[in-house]
Amino acid sequence: MTQKQTKANRENAKQSTGPKTRPGKSRSSQNSIKHGLNQALDLEYDNRFIILLRLVKEDGYSHDEAYSVISAILDHRRVMEVCYEQYHAPKEVFGQGEVMMIRELESDHESGRRTLSYNDRLTIGRFKARTKRTNERLGSVLVQRVRRLGKLIRYQRRSIAQIRRITQTI
Amino acid sequence: MTEDKLKQSLAILDPIRTVELKDKTGSFEAILQGLLSDLETPNTLSVLLCEQISESIFWMRRHVEDKNLILLEATAEKIDKAQSGYGNERSYTAEDVKQALLGDETLKQKINDELKNTRASNPVATSFDGCRAKAFLACAKEVRIADDLIQRQMLNIRHLQRSLDAIDMKPRIIKRMDLELERIERDLTALEHDPEAD
Numbered sequence: 001m002t003q004k005q006t007k008a009n010r011e012n013a014k015q016s017t018g019p020k021t022r023p024g025k026s027r028s029s030q031n032s033i034k035h036g037l038n039q040a041l042d043l044e045y046d047n048r049f050i051i052l053l054r055l056v057k058e059d060g061y062s063h064d065e066a067y068s069v070i071s072a073i074l075d076h077r078r079v080m081e082v083c084y085e086q087y088h089a090p091k092e093v094f095g096q097g098e099v100m101m102i103r104e105l106e107s108d109h110e111s112g113r114r115t116l117s118y119n120d121r122l123t124i125g126r127f128k129a130r131t132k133r134t135n136e137r138l139g140s141v142l143v144q145r146v147r148r149l150g151k152l153i154r155y156q157r158r159s160i161a162q163i164r165r166i167t168q169t170i
Numbered sequence: 171m172t173e174d175k176l177k178q179s180l181a182i183l184d185p186i187r188t189v190e191l192k193d194k195t196g197s198f199e200a201i202l203q204g205l206l207s208d209l210e211t212p213n214t215l216s217v218l219l220c221e222q223i224s225e226s227i228f229w230m231r232r233h234v235e236d237k238n239l240i241l242l243e244a245t246a247e248k249i250d251k252a253q254s255g256y257g258n259e260r261s262y263t264a265e266d267v268k269q270a271l272l273g274d275e276t277l278k279q280k281i282n283d284e285l286k287n288t289r290a291s292n293p294v295a296t297s298f299d300g301c302r303a304k305a306f307l308a309c310a311k312e313v314r315i316a317d318d319l320i321q322r323q324m325l326n327i328r329h330l331q332r333s334l335d336a337i338d339m340k341p342r343i344i345k346r347m348d349l350e351l352e353r354i355e356r357d358l359t360a361l362e363h364d365p366e367a368d
Contacts, residue, residue: 048186048188051185051186052186052188052214052218055182055185055186055214056214056215058214059213059214059215061215069215073188073218073219073222074188076222077188077189080189080225083229084191087232139312140240140243142236142239142240142243142312143240143309143312145236146236146237146240146312146315146316146319147312147315149233149315149319150315150318150319153318153319153322156322156326157322157325160325160326160329160330161329163219163222163329163330163333164329164330164332164333167215167219167332167333167336167337168332168333168336170336170337
């Protein structure tokens with residue numbers, strides 16, 4: 001796709017009034033979901049739930065007891081799986097594409113294929129400084145990882161408390 | 171005996187595993203097997219709870235490692251900044267800092283000497299310990315979050331242990347009550363027989 005076509009597509013998209021069909025609306029409703037831990041747990045199509053429910057009932061627990069304890073454990077699993085994903089998420093880097101583009105421009109300038117004006121070089125210098133500042137603020141992989149996981153502590157607290165509460169009552 | 175318990179517990183886990191960590195070191199499996207072999211009466215719920223406890227222990231260890239690494243990396247970064255201003259190339263890594271902290275006096279002295287030479291243009295610190303102190307300050311927030319994560323895992327383990335106790339205690343209480351009832355029944359029959367004996 002050419003740059004012109006991309007630009008035209010973006011301009012056309014601005015005229016859009018959003019999704020019309022039900023599947024479209026359903027898809028776009030998932031756009032801003034970060035981890036989905038505030039959503040209700042959907043156990044209906046969870047194979048693990050069905051198997052665990054059967055196994056726990058075989059141990060002599062009633063249907064209600066088994067249902068509540070397995071849902072609590074699976075809710076905790078959902079939280080821990082998100083934690084695992086967040087732990088292994090790639091490092092967030094600001095301006096990676098732009099920096100590569102700038103490198104190309106500079107090498108072209110050095111080889112004489114392109115001329116960069118004083119203003120161009122000034123803009124590039126400012127952008128590089130901004131990128132460096134932002135990336136320093138974002139921190140290393142470890143720092144980013146710890147910050148992301150820190151946001152999930154409250155969900156772990158909630159799910160564990162639920163397991164404890166249910167196991168005390170059954 | 172312990173081997174049998176482990177086999178029995180692993181057989182329960184066979185149809186389904188709730189925790190799937192891609193852990194190449196095998197530490198999670200080692201923790202899990204240790205816990206499962208200590209179970210008195212393995213059943214689905216107790217095995218599931220053991221899985222969750224093992225995972226929490228695994229994460230706790232990871233967070234402790236990460237916390238230490240954050241401090242080491244931050245110190246290495248401060249040393250670099252002190253030496254060369256804001257260059258992109260790293261002359262010392264977190265591993266070097268770890269070695270210096272573990273007692274490599276030669277390396278520590280070398281870093282100190284280099285930092286002393288750059289005293290005039292160095293805005294950060296003029297010694298290894300100074301850089302370490304600055305690094306602590308710089309990453310205090312992240313260290314606090316790491317501490318919270320470790321604390322959370324400890325609490326998770328404690329709550330899960332209580333749950334395991336509750337699950338494990340219930341059959342034991344029922345068994346004890348059965349035995350108690352049996353004893354009462356025996357005593358009752360013995361009492362009924364007493365007048366006949368007279």
